[in-house]
Amino acid sequence: MALDLSSLEKAVGMLKKAVDLTSPENLAAMTEDQQDLTKAGVIQYFEFTYELCWKFMKRWLEMNMGAVYVDGVTRRELFRLSAESGLISDVEQWMDYHHARNETSHTYARDTAEEIFQTAKTFLADAQTLLEHLEEKND
Numbered sequence: 001m002a003l004d005l006s007s008l009e010k011a012v013g014m015l016k017k018a019v020d021l022t023s024p025e026n027l028a029a030m031t032e033d034q035q036d037l038t039k040a041g042v043i044q045y046f047e048f049t050y051e052l053c054w055k056f057m058k059r060w061l062e063m064n065m066g067a068v069y070v071d072g073v074t075r076r077e078l079f080r081l082s083a084e085s086g087l088i089s090d091v092e093q094w095m096d097y098h099h100a101r102n103e104t105s106h107t108y109a110r111d112t113a114e115e116i117f118q119t120a121k122t123f124l125a126d127a128q129t130l131l132e133h134l135e136e137k138n139d
Contacts, residue, residue, distance in 0.1 A: 015045040046120035057082045
């Protein structure tokens with residue numbers, strides 16, 4: 001049974017649109033409040049997309065390895081299994097995304113928001129790659 005990837009496709013697509021809105025040219029044309037709101041939107045799409053990414057990794061691993069190998073594992077172990085299965089390439093980078101995601105729900109400070117905004121832009125490429133790998137391996 002294949003995974004229905006439509007929700008992940010939509011989330012990655014929306015994150016891409018949000019990131020594209022933050023090109024230097026676009027940001028330069030915005031007021032500071034507009035910039036803050038636009039960046040906040042990127043961060044929110046990052047949160048949502050990250051959550052879907054790790055859940056789809058888990059679902060794919062459960063379907064292809066068996067739930068017994070996946071249930072109850074730590075996030076690091078989940079990412080390690082995903083890397084071994086060819087879904088992702090860099091466990092530490094995904095752990096960085098995990099930590100950034102945790103920061104979004106615990107604190108809001110301008111410096112932290114800017115760091116997470118930059119992380120979200122990096123995350124986009126890895127989310128797109130994960131989606132491509134899931135599509136290739138989705139049977």
